[in-house]
Amino acid sequence: MTNSSTSSATHSPTNSNASESNRKGSLAAFKGLFPFLRPYRRQFLMAGIALVVAAGATLAIPAAFKQMIDLGFGASAGAKSIRHVDATFLALFGVASLLAVATAARFFTVSWLGERVTADIRSAVYKHVVDQSPEFFETTQTGEVLSRITTDTTLIQAVVGTSISMALRNVLLFVGGLVMLFVTSVKLSSIILALLVAVIVPIVLFGRRVRKLSRDSQDRIADASAMAGEILNAMPTVQAFTHEKIESARFGRSVEGAFSTAMRRIRARALLTMLAIVLVFGTIVFVLWLGAHAVLEGTMTGGDLGQFILYASIVAGSIGALSEVMGEAQRAAGATERLLELLSVQSSIQNPAKPLALPARTGPGAALALNDVTFSYPSRPETAALGHLTLSIAPGETVAVVGPSGAGKTTLFQLFLRFYDPQSGTITLDGVDIKRLDLHTLREAIGIVPQxxxxxxxxxxxxxxxxxxxxxxxxxxxxxxxxxxxxxxxxxxxxxxxxxxxxxxxxxxxxxxxxxxxxxxxxxPPLLLLDEATSALDAESERLVQSALEAAMVGRTTVIIAHRLATVQRADRIIVMEDGKIVETGTHASLVALGGIYANLAALQFHNIHIAHEAA
Structure with missing residues (x-):
């Protein structure tokens, strides 16, 4: 049902959003997660406190080592050196214990947040999808939606439950370590900072390529999932036509395409990691070489150099960890974009701002009316499924709708249920325009047996x-x-x-x-819609169900679609449709006597039944 124009119209906002997000960077994509994070401010505060304590404990360790080297092993060390060493190691144990408690608290809190936020996102996406009109599912594959709910949310879970915490921890260590580097040696720190700025620029630029490849990888995985879902739901057909090998090969090509895209992403991430480590550690090694010369010249103490080395290691380690986290964030940013695109889709069928109530029903069934209704499916806007259709159905009346395939019979049911809205004209239930009814109120009044x-x-x-x-x-x-x-x-x-x-x-x-x-x-319900309700039954079951349906029709309005004319002969009225228009109306007897479309359908069908009986 999807044509190129519709597909383009449907997906162009998505592509636009993706391009805009690519321009803004990965952090812009995560802004859409704030509504899901906001309810858990207290947990984030607790995680933040634990994070600061753990980072502070980590940054205290190099200072303790400086004291140990200068006061315990330095030139000024004497009788008190043993006491200094003992006190230093006791302090180190206390810092390590504090670090352990804070790290455990941080891990528990952020892991809880990751699981909780992911569950909220999955629920929100699923709730949003089930509220969409059928128009949405004309252009969106179910497998792609499932991929976004499962695979994409798992990536977001990793970011919320691990990567954000790791990023903040390493930012604190980077900033704190950098400050302590300047406290230790302004000259060496200035050199290392200038060099780090020079090496970070190419890392950031290369990171953008990783982000684009990450989104492409997620799209290929979604395509493979959509294909698998479609085929698995049609296995009897696949096997009946012996297409097992064909479909396996087709899925294999899709998986290989996803693998190739993933490998491009992995190669880019590997290069990014290598680039970051070589440039950053090369810078630090160069500066430490200068520091070693300063100690030999007597302008620095051994403790200062040891402290500087440890802080430089912390800064370098935090940068390396941040580059790793950035790779995960780039990947999750693509997943976040895809989920937010799904959440931003608005159904074309909306509840009215102030819905009306149905009037109290006094008689049997519901009154149904169409007034000059014209409708085209969104995927086929140039073709009218219904054209200027006017029809009134009285409460308790049984109306049968017949006609060739494509006449618009099933379209009527979809409009009655307000799966779509007509481009012009109105449909009323008990005198109320169905656009002014709450969707649940409308659909609770209708029972349907689909084909x-x-x-x-x-x-x-x-x-x-x-x-x-x-x-x-x-x-x-x-x-x-x-x-x-x-x-x-x-x-x-x-x-x-x-x-x-x-x-x-x-x-x-x-x-x-x-x-x-x-x-x-x-x-x-007061209104019953039967779409080929007996089409799949054998003669005996059809007889049983037909009698049951006749009993069920009592006291309610019934609209029946049927190709098998034997099921509609007892209807109060028969509507014959062709090309989205009503061309004949009457009872079975009057329509047969008219000698039109219905008479031809009846003659052909009953002739086939007669031939089948003779053959039997």
Whole structure:
């Protein structure tokens, strides 16, 4: 249903956002996470305190070593040197203990934050996706959405639960170590700072390339996941057409493409890490060489040089760790962009700001009316699925809609449920424009048995109870009896507690259809929509379900779509559609007498039935 124009329209904002985010840098992408982080300010404060304490303890260690070298082993060391050494090592043990407690507290707090924020993001994304209109799913693959909810959120978890903490820790160590370097030796520190600025510029520039490759890698993984989801959901078709090798090869090519992109990212990250380590440590080694000469010349003490070496190591280690964290952040930034793009998509079907209530129903069923409705699917804007359609259905009336494929029959149902809005005209339920009704109010008033029955991975009881979540077991069983489903459910190994398999693979087509009918009957709505409700049934099951449906139609308005004309002969009125327009209206007898489209359909169908009976 997707054409190029629609796809372009749908994805152009995404591409625009990606380009803008690439210009702003990775930190801009993470701004969208602030609403998810804000509720946990207290935990972030606790983690921050633990982080500062741990960093302070780490920065205290080189100062202790300076005291130990100068006072314990230096030229001025004497009788008190042993006491100085003992006190120094005792202080070191105290600092190490404080460091251990603070590090453990930081690890626990940030890990909790990573898990909590990730769970919140997954829930938010899923809730947002299930609120989207069918138009969204015309242009978005389910596998891609699942990839964003799972793989992308896992990357964000790593950033929130580890990388942010590591980044802040190493920033503190870098700043603190740099300050202590200047305290130790202004000359050497000035030289090392100037050189570090010179080497960081190429590291940052190269990091941008890593970020772009990280996003490309995530996109390729999403493509592979989408392909796998599509094929796994169609395995009977794949196997029936013996396409196992073809699909395996196609998926293999997709996986190899993702692997190639990932390898480009890994090579870039490896080069980035190597570049950072060589340049930074080369700078530090050069400065330490100058410091060694200063000690030999007597302008520095051995303790000062030892302290300077340790602080330089801390600064160098923090820079190396920051480059590693930056690589993870670049990768997670791409994942964050993809999730925020998903969260920014707005459904074309929105609840009204001030929804109206349906009037109190006094008679049987609901009144339904279409007034000059014109509609085109978003993926086919140049083709009208319905054109200037006007139709009124009285409360309690049973109306059958027939016509060739593509006439617009199923489109009617999608508009009744407000999966789409018409480009012009209005649809009213009990006299109220459905655009002015809350979506839940509208859809709670409608029961539907779709042509493609959906069975969930649950037992029979829960599948039928999907029609009304608060229904009792007795009500579920009563609905199953009405839909002629009770007997075959009772024969299942665990009866109503029998697991029906993913997508109902343990049931026949007719059994799945009767489960769907029972679900709609349990809902007990004033408006019932039947889309080929008996199309998958054999003659005996059709007879049972037909009688059940006739009983269910009493007291409610019913609209039936059917290609099998035998199921609509007893309707109060038959609507014949062609090319999105109503071309004939009447009863079965009057339409046959008219000799138009319906008469031709009826003659062809009943002739085929007669031939089948003679052949039997």
């Amino acid at each position: 493609d029955t959906v069975i969930f991975s649950a037992d029979a009881m829960e599948n039928i109870r999907y029609g009304r979540a608060d229904a009792t077991d007795a009500e579920v069983i009563a609905a199953a009896r009405m839909a002629a489903a009770h007997e075959f459910i009772e024969r299942l190994p665990q009866g109503y507690k029998s697991f029906l398999g993913e997508r109902g693979v343990r049931l026949s087509g007719g059994q799945r259809q009767r489960i769907a009918i029972a679900r709609a009957l349990l809902k007990n």
